[in-house]
Amino acid sequence: MKSVLTTIVTAADQAGRFPSISDLQSAQGSLQRATARMEAAEKLASNFKTIAQEAVDAIYKKFPNGSGRDIDAATQKNKCLRDMIHYLRLINYCLVVGGTGPLDEWGIAGAREVYRALGINTATYVTGLIFLRDRACATCNMSPQALVEYKAYFDYLINSMS
CATH class of the missing domain: 1.10.490.20 (Phycocyanins)
Structure with missing residues (x-):
């Protein structure tokens, strides 16, 4: 099931990178809500x-x-x-x-x-x-x-x- 967190991790993984600062801020906002x-x-x-x-x-x-x-x-x-x-x-x-x-x-x-x-x-x-x-x-x-x-x-x- 797709969520904000799985989307961030999947995108970073497909790009061969770690999640960016903006990715992490998005995840943090989701967790705060x-x-x-x-x-x-x-x-x-x-x-x-x-x-x-x-x-x-x-x-x-x-x-x-x-x-x-x-x-x-x-x-x-x-x-x-x-x-x-x-x-x-x-x-x-x-x-x-x-x-x-x-x-x-x-x-x-x-x-x-x-x-x-x-x-x-x-x-x-x-x-x-x-x-x-x-x-x-x-x-x-x-x-x-x-x-x-x-x-x-x-x-x-x-x-x-x-």
Whole structure:
């Protein structure tokens, strides 16, 4: 799994050098934010089912008929919930490792093509992801720094699907 640290070490190794000062500063910054990321990961893991269902509800409020083809409504909602939980889990992994590797490897690569092939508009997923990103608030769920870390991965995913 790709993280800030593995990326730095791999790049230095491939170049046949030791990590540079800027590499080490990047690693230090990632480590300094680790506490906030762990807080966000813990909060996300503690109620992922509830917030995933809220995201599905937000999607179906905006897209009452969904966007899948030839699938009954209950199956469509169950698959949507499954996908929202999958994305939440990947963002949780990103928070733990401190990098976008899990999203890049397991959530983004090919997702748009798969959804297109299934006749699913990515706007439905973007709607749910925006809801999940904006649902968190600093005063009720996370510290301000944890919220920054949390939202950054959602922004990354939303931008990749838009």
